[in-house]
Amino acid sequence: MSLDLTATTAALAAATADLSRLLPGRTLDPVLAGLLLTADATGVTLAATDRERGVRLHAEAVAHTDGQVLVPAKPLAETLAALDSPDVRLVVEGSRLAIRTPGGRFALPLLAADSHPGVPAPPAAAGSVRGADLHAAVLPVASAASRDDALPVFTGVRLRAKAGRLVAVATDRYRMAAADLPWIGVDEDLDVLIPAALFTEVAKQARAAERVTVHADADRAALTWDSATVTTAVLASALPDEDKLFPRDVECSLTLDGAALAGAVRRVAPYAGARGAVTLETGDGELRVRGSDPQAGEAEETIKAGVHGNRVSRGYQAKYLLETLRWFGGDEVRIDIQPGIRGTMFSHVTAPAVRLRYLVVPLRQPN
Missing domain, CATH: 3.10.150.10 (DNA Polymerase III, subunit A, domain 2)
Incomplete structure (x- = not known):
């Protein structure tokens, strides 16, 4: 040697x-x-x-x-x-x-x-995206993936070509995040499930790349940028179609400042009790954030909001709301609340180049 x-x-x-x-x-x-x-x-x-x-x-x-x-x-x-x-x-x-x-x-x-077996060449190229767009899409989406390896399908990010865009989706059954971004496609049948933790690290390292190429076949996926190549075995099962879960029947829609809501949830969260639950309750031109616990006490904060539809009250895990809202920063956020315990969708009012939709399942109210 x-x-x-x-x-x-x-x-x-x-x-x-x-x-x-x-x-x-x-x-x-x-x-x-x-x-x-x-x-x-x-x-x-x-x-x-x-x-x-x-x-x-x-x-x-x-x-x-x-x-x-x-x-x-x-x-x-x-x-x-x-x-x-x-x-x-x-x-x-x-x-x-x-x-x-x-x-x-x-x-x-x-x-x-x-x-040493070496690193195999990547499969055929399916298309490419900007590194910055991939970073903006994958980090929030992967945050909704499960960390429990007992259910591998929920530990991945589904990546597929759809209507001229690249769509990334992940869920842990309590949340679902989806982002779609511009891409230059070669294979419009692309549909693979990539381990979320690996995908997150790739998105971080490739953030500054002009283009990141996505490769895939039935067994493997790869991402290449500059002089880097990362290949992985794909996860076996596909996630459900996100379009079937995102709202069609909306009981109430709100528009508000994402940072204001995140701040209110953060301050009320210490009063959320053992379940970690906070309640969002709509009013006339406002949204009330409440927390109550026999030992911790109670808290309530009101923020301005555009409210359209019925008055509603829903409970959510505070940690899920905070994880969701961190990806919207100080942007104006739209919240679409469905009837019953169907998921509540968070999205940008003015969609950027990378469009993010985040679904959070409300808690069942105690009898």
Whole structure:
């Protein structure tokens, strides 16, 4: 094995940290826990896989000797993150990869690079989106996905082409979020379910990319941008059609300042009791936010709102309202309340390029 390169420490440390976030160490197999480094005239490529996911990133470097080595990923990332030297040299010395700075040497064991499965090429491209649009869509949508791995279908973000837009949807059965964004499509039949946690990290890292390309086939999905590639096995089941759940029969609609409502809910929440429930009650040109608990006491706050329709009163988990409203910031929000305990939809009054709709299921009122 041979490899000898010099790189900016910050750039190489950032690349290894990005890879670690995309592919957390979840395997006891030392080969799959390894990081494959390939140095050539273009710089250094970092690759890793756990067989379900694969990541390939690129960093600028000067290769003195082309080559490829496999080393333990975690200690490499931790060592690079701790260095204060502006530049670092990685060079094979016998059975070790030495990490050299002017004042130090750190050596990692070389693993069996020939045993590493590598990162497969992505499936065919389905289309592309702006990195900023993907970030604006995926973060709020993924926040509605479940964290419970016992029900994998609810831990994913459904991504599909629909009427010339790209639609992202997630739900944990108590909330549903959907965002649609502009895209340049090649495959208008795109419909895949991607793990939400991975998708969130990809959206963060690709935020500044001019274009992010979506790839998919029946078994795998991939996202590529600049010189980065992330592949993943897709989740098996599709989520329900969001259009069947978003409001058709609205009992009351409101328009109000999202930040004002979030502030009111936040202040009333300490009085929400063991259920964490706050009540939204409409009035003439206003919305009242209430909380009551025999031990904690009671609170009520009123904010201005445009109210259209019947007077209604609904209870919600305060944490779900706050999670929803954080994605609307200080924008004007429309709230559509359906009859009974059907979901209440939050959306922008003036839709931006990335349109977000967030559905929150109200609580059953105690008898």
